[in-house]
Amino acid sequence: NAGVTQTPKFRILKIGQSMTLQCTQDMNHNYMYWYRQDPGMGLKLIYYSVGAGITDKGEVPNGYNVSRSTTEDFPLRLELAAPSQTSVYFCASSYFVTDTQYFGPGTRLTVL
């Protein structure tokens, strides 16, 4: 049982490039979340999903897109990367909406 896994661990992008951050969980959780953590700050919610085919925006969705075609996977797409997207990205999951969220190890992204 690997829990929540994220790839890649580190990435450097140039301004205007695009990339997909991968997130997979093997706990059969229904709810999945993407957060970003800026230096010295708490986490802010980007997007979330209650199950395959259902996603919605969080606090800071601009510049990102998501999809949820399976229960296990919840990729985050960055289009036209900007320096403001330099951050650490965490994926999390929980079985039910009021359950504890368990986090992946994070992806550290730098946009230059």
Next chain:
Amino acid sequence: AQKVTQAQTEISVVEKEDVTLDCVYETRDTTYYLFWYKQPPSGELVFLIRRNSFDEQNEISGRYSWNFQKSTSSFNFTITASQVVDSAVYFCALSEATDSWGKLQFGAGTQVVVTP
């Protein structure tokens, strides 16, 4: 508006001292959930504890203890006899029952530095 406030930015202690981290939250919900997470220098987020709003029983788990007081909207966390391995950023978070998606609202975190 900030719903979770961690007023302490950084706390530095010498090993074996006790450390108390403050967390004040704001919500109009009668049902809500409070969490503490630990983020060590390696960067991952480790779940420590969860409390439901209807369960005010305080808990001790090894060197960790939590003090939940609804009257003052506080959910404080204490490390007894701190160790170097306790050095990390600690986050308090709130989830409100009226939020159908269960998103966590995090405080800014408190950096704990434990020196030998």
